[in-house]
Amino acid sequence: MGSITLQKVSKVFGEAKVIPSIDLEINNGEFVVFVGPSGCGKSTLLRLIAGLEDVSSGHILIDGKDVTDAAPAERGLAMVFQSYALYPHMSVRNNIAFPLKMAKLDKAVIDKKVADAARVLNLTDYLERRPSQLSGGQRQRVAIGRAIVREPSAFLFDEPLSNLDAALRGTMRLEISDLHHQLKTTMVYVTHDQVEAMTMADKIVVLNRGNIEQVGSPLELYKSPRNLFVAGFIGSPHMNFVTGTYAQSKNAKTAGIRPEHLGLSKDSGIWRGVVKVAEHLGADTFLHLDVEGVGQITARCDGEFGAYHGDTVYMTPDETKLHRFDDKGLALRA
Ligand SMILES: Nc1ncnc2c1ncn2[C@@H]1O[C@H](COP(=O)(O)OP(=O)(O)OP(=O)(O)O)[C@@H](O)[C@H]1O
Ligand SMILES: [Mg+2]
Known part of the structure; x- marks a missing residue:
């Protein structure tokens, strides 16, 4: 025992x-x-x-x-x-x-x-x-x-x-x-x-x-x-935290979206970002992007996606996977 x-x-x-x-x-x-x-x-x-x-x-x-x-x-x-x-x-x-x-x-x-x-x-x-x-x-x-x-x-x-x-x-x-x-x-x-x-x-x-x-x-x-x-501690790469108008539109102080829950496209999406660093791991690529009006975002995409430093990439958060936090940092449940 x-x-x-x-x-x-x-x-x-x-x-x-x-x-x-x-x-x-x-x-x-x-x-x-x-x-x-x-x-x-x-x-x-x-x-x-x-x-x-x-x-x-x-x-x-x-x-x-x-x-x-x-x-x-x-x-x-x-x-x-x-x-x-x-x-x-x-x-x-x-x-x-x-x-x-x-x-x-x-x-x-x-x-x-x-x-x-x-x-x-x-x-x-x-x-x-x-x-x-x-x-x-x-x-x-x-x-x-x-x-x-x-x-x-x-x-x-x-x-x-x-x-x-x-x-x-x-x-x-x-x-x-x-x-x-x-x-x-x-x-x-x-x-x-x-x-x-x-x-x-x-x-x-x-x-x-x-x-x-x-x-x-x-x-x-x-x-x-x-x-x-x-x-922020559980999950790798870490969850992205977004404040400002996007979070407010979700009735939260902070919105959290994991890198694997961002849909990526080269043509269209809710957020537009420029790749600062692309980490090519083989099966996956981690993109670290500067996103207009949002800030630094990390996205996880298929290794075949083919994005490199300086490329423009569009992202759409999967809203069914969105996390919301209040001004004390506590999770808000739907
Ligand atoms: N014998 C001691 N006397 C005074 N302070 C101590 C003593 N042992 C630990 N501490 C303090 O207690 C805190 C917790 O230490 P602890 O070793 O439990 O951390 P930890 O989570 O195991 O960290 P790590 O991941 O670095 O091993 C630290 O601030 C440390 O400096
Ligand atoms: Mg220890």
């Missing part, structure tokens, strides 16, 4: 109220991602759950039991960090076995658990190597292996992939998602990368300055962001 409940959890460092007050329910077996900009309190919140920091006020429950004052080891959680912190002089086998040896388990039991974890993580052929003989992705898998053998009720990951190059991050994302499907254990995963959040999470918690802006599934946040912050 691995449900985690935060009740009015706050954290103050000296004068700084890093986390004012958070209530959150993490269900058993869920993959929950904390996402938000640098310094918003993601790691702090994870460390409070792990017991590596004491809460300033509030309560933390694991499976309904109050663990607010329990030591990290008593919480039954396993944490995986960005820096793998492997023992360089030990083999992969001994790195993974380390927590079990500390717990003085039988050798046969240890061997079985290590073999099982290595199989799940595709590390079987690497068990006798030292960490220095592994790639970054393999090292990160060893760190995860060390967490798996403890059979925690939940895994806590703090930006585990940020040391890896882009291609390896993509592969490891899939591997961690696959691991979650196999183990079905609660995972709480911290990242500032909204793509990781969107692709891995059952439930995303968007944090900003220590507050929860919104909690929801990836598509809920994409389709119905509650405010300008979430609207």
Whole structure:
């Protein structure tokens, strides 16, 4: 079991109220991602759950039991960090076995658990190597292996992939998602990368300055962001925000339209823009345009569309996909 409940959890460092007050329910077996900009309190919140920091006020429950004052080891959680912190002089086998040896388990039991974890993580052929003989992705898998053998009720990951190059991050994302499907254990995963959040999470918690802006599934946040912050944070490239007469005509202070919800034409449309930069990704092209009377707009179009720096392009927002926000930045619902 691995449900985690935060009740009015706050954290103050000296004068700084890093986390004012958070209530959150993490269900058993869920993959929950904390996402938000640098310094918003993601790691702090994870460390409070792990017991590596004491809460300033509030309560933390694991499976309904109050663990607010329990030591990290008593919480039954396993944490995986960005820096793998492997023992360089030990083999992969001994790195993974380390927590079990500390717990003085039988050798046969240890061997079985290590073999099982290595199989799940595709590390079987690497068990006798030292960490220095592994790639970054393999090292990160060893760190995860060390967490798996403890059979925690939940895994806590703090930006585990940020040391890896882009291609390896993509592969490891899939591997961690696959691991979650196999183990079905609660995972709480911290990242500032909204793509990781969107692709891995059952439930995303968007944090900003220590507050929860919104909690929801990836598509809920994409389709119905509650405010300008979430609207601008979830989705890549970012949502365009338009004020002025266009927004007023939609009875909003700010109108939001995603780059993928602009119909493009070389002949006609509601907005006329000049391409400043065209990013050709192959399948897609992102156009960054100066639009008369509107401002800077990013549009996403088919890679075959064929628009280049200096070209004139017409755009028509898909009004069924328009987001509207009031003067406080809160979403207006139709
Ligand atoms: N031990 C500490 N003492 C004082 N301030 C701290 C301490 N730990 C964190 N902070 C502050 O708390 C805030 C949140 O930090 P935290 O590490 O949780 O952010 P984060 O969301 O994980 O950021 P990043 O994406 O950069 O890792 C920051 O302003 C940070 O400077
Ligand atoms: Mg952090």
